[in-house]
Amino acid sequence: GNSVTQMEGPVTLSEEAFLTINCTYTATGYPSLFWYVQYPGEGLQLLLKATKADDKGSNKGFEATYRKETTSFHLEKGSVQVSDSAVYFCALSDRGNTPLVFGKGTRLSVIA
Amino acid sequence: AAGVIQSPRHLIKEKRETATLKCYPIPRHDTVYWYQQGPGQDPQFLISFYEKMQSDKGSIPDRFSAQQFSDYHSELNMSSLELGDSALYFCASSLDLGPFSGNTIYFGEGSWLTVV
Numbered sequence: 001g002n003s004v005t006q007m008e009g010p011v012t013l014s015e016e017a018f019l020t021i022n023c024t025y026t027a028t029g030y031p032s033l034f035w036y037v038q039y040p041g042e043g044l045q046l047l048l049k050a051t052k053a054d055d056k057g058s059n060k061g062f063e064a065t066y067r068k069e070t071t072s073f074h075l076e077k078g079s080v081q082v083s084d085s086a087v088y089f090c091a092l093s094d095r096g097n098t099p100l101v102f103g104k105g106t107r108l109s110v111i112a
Numbered sequence: 113a114a115g116v117i118q119s120p121r122h123l124i125k126e127k128r129e130t131a132t133l134k135c136y137p138i139p140r141h142d143t144v145y146w147y148q149q150g151p152g153q154d155p156q157f158l159i160s161f162y163e164k165m166q167s168d169k170g171s172i173p174d175r176f177s178a179q180q181f182s183d184y185h186s187e188l189n190m191s192s193l194e195l196g197d198s199a200l201y202f203c204a205s206s207l208d209l210g211p212f213s214g215n216t217i218y219f220g221e222g223s224w225l226t227v228v
Contacts, residue, residue, distance in 0.1 A: 032215070043221040044155065044202060089154060097143040097208040097215050099168050102154040 002027045006090050006103035013080055013110050021075040021106045023064075023090035031092040033057075033066055033073040034100065038087045047075075047088070080110045114138055116220035118203050124226045125193050133188040133223045137205030143167065144186040145217065146178055147202040155202060161186060162208060193227045200224055 007022040025031065035047040035057070048057030053068035062077045073090060090103040117136040125131050137144050143162045147155040148171075157170035161180035172178070175193075180186045190197060204219040 034216075036219070044204075044219040046216060046218065049216060093215065093217070097160075097162060097167070097206050099145055099157040099160055099170065100155075100204075100217055101157075104154050 002031070002092060002094055002101045004090050004092055004101055004103035006088075006106050008104070008106070009087075010107040010109055013108070015082055015110055015112050016079045017110075019075070019077040019080045019084075019108070021088055021090075021108070023073045023075065023103060025071050025073065025090075025092050027071075027092055027094050029094055031094040033064070034091045034093070035062070035064055035073070035075050036089045036091060036102075038089065038105075040086070044089070080108070082110045082112055084108060085110045116203055116205050116218055118201075118220040118223050120223060121221065122224045122226075124228060126228055127193055127195060129193050129227075130189070130191045131193060131225060132190070133201055133203070133225075135186045135188070135203030135205075135220060137184055137186070137203070138207075138218055141205035141207045141218075142184070143206045143208055143215075144180055144184070145202075145204040145206075146172075146186070146188050147204065147219075149200045149202060149222070151199075158188070190225075193225075195227050198225060198227045 032051045034049045036044045048059040050057040050066035056065045091100040145160040146158040149155045158172040160168045164180045200222045206215045206217045
């Protein structure tokens with residue numbers, strides 16, 4: 001079945017450091033890939049998405065590129081801020097309106 | 113823009129009681145999903161509806177049921193509550209753009225259920 005594997009956290013970085021959160025997936029066909037973010041005590045917010053190979057999703061300084069050859073969708077940000085502290089979930093949906101399959105989540109803490 | 117609306121945001125129930133959660137999807141969205149997120153866990157898919165018919169079923173316990181009504185809102189009914197049902201319950205919605213499209217699923221703020 002479909003699955004998503006994320007690097008385990010927690011990840012602790014200093015402000016303005018470079019962030020990478022690795023995500024790889026297993027899926028049949030051509031899934032759409034997503035990153036969701038969950039701030040403390042809040043719901044899930046869509047951060048970015050990519051729907052086909054080589055697409056790059058970007059939002060709020062975060063980027064991720066859909067790499068079919070390595071089945072990866074790593075999340076990156078060049079300079080993190082304290083306000084980026086949250087749990088980040090990588091997810092996929094393999095067709096149309098099928099439910100999302102989530103990774104285990106990676107907790108990011110950014111310290112000033 | 114309108115988002116997914118869930119109610120109540122918080123509720124506390126005793127063991128063996130019943131709880132009902134409500135979800136109002138984004139207008140014109142035709143698919144509703146329910147997820148359960150335990151403390152420190154990733155969201156687990158429970159069930160989904162497309163055009164008021166059940167479309168996918170995940171790890172929903174037999175004690176739980178759900179439906180989508182004619183106005184597209186959905187309700188998750190949970191009976192014989194157990195301590196382990198304490199979790200954050202998310203509703204999400206999307207618009208089906210076809211099997212080869214990248215439908216985006218939008219989540220509500222969630223309903224916190226505490227079973228004591």
